[in-house]
Amino acid sequence: MTIDDENYANEMAKRVLRVEERIAAACTSARRDRSSVQLLAVSKGHGPERIQAAVDAGLHVFGENKVQEARAKIPLAPHNSQWHLIGHLQTNKIKFAVQLFDTVHSVDSLKLLRALNQGAEAAGVNLSVLLEVNVSGEASKYGLTPDAVPEVLEAAAQCFALDVVGLMTIPPFTEDPEGARPHFVRLRTLRDEWRESTGFPLEELSMGMSHDLEVAIEEGATWVRVGTDLFGKR
């Protein structure tokens, strides 16, 4: 190991501890069990040595937002690591995505749901998926409008290679993490409605990133997606 690698490994170990402490504190203040929240380490923009350092520091589930980048990195990663796709998926990349990832957080259209199901069937794999919901209505964001979700869930009942396990959202950035709270509340409220109306349990809520993970956990997140506060700046 070079000095740089060693420093990075030390830094990484400290950052993992800090993020763990934040998650534990948020669980305590929300009276939730620590085991009800999982940490997705977002490694986009960082290379294989840094992923190895993260594995050495105890992380094992990683998130990438681009299939192309993931194709280059995942084969070099430790075999016991797991990979989730968190970015927009183009249908022409599905054949790679179904081989690389076991969970996709970013199903953002009915068309993608159906194509992903076909791709998973063709590859003989089963995928867990979350529907990405654009709860804020921001035009620049991917994600289903809340109105579109019931139809997608209806179609999902026929997608036998996919398990729809929950919902994901990315709120608009606000300096104050409290700005994200109403969007997290909305995702949880919609989940509760759709759980009633469709029978899908939708247990997973993927929400919260480096700067607002506490607020997300208070509002019911089961996956927090943390990049910068684990790996440093991209």
Ligand SMILES: *Cc1c(COP(=O)(O)O)cnc(C)c1O
């Ligand atoms: C990059 C990214 C994250 C991580 O963001 P940080 O602010 O670096 O923690 C989380 N979710 C998605 C969808 C991302 O693209």
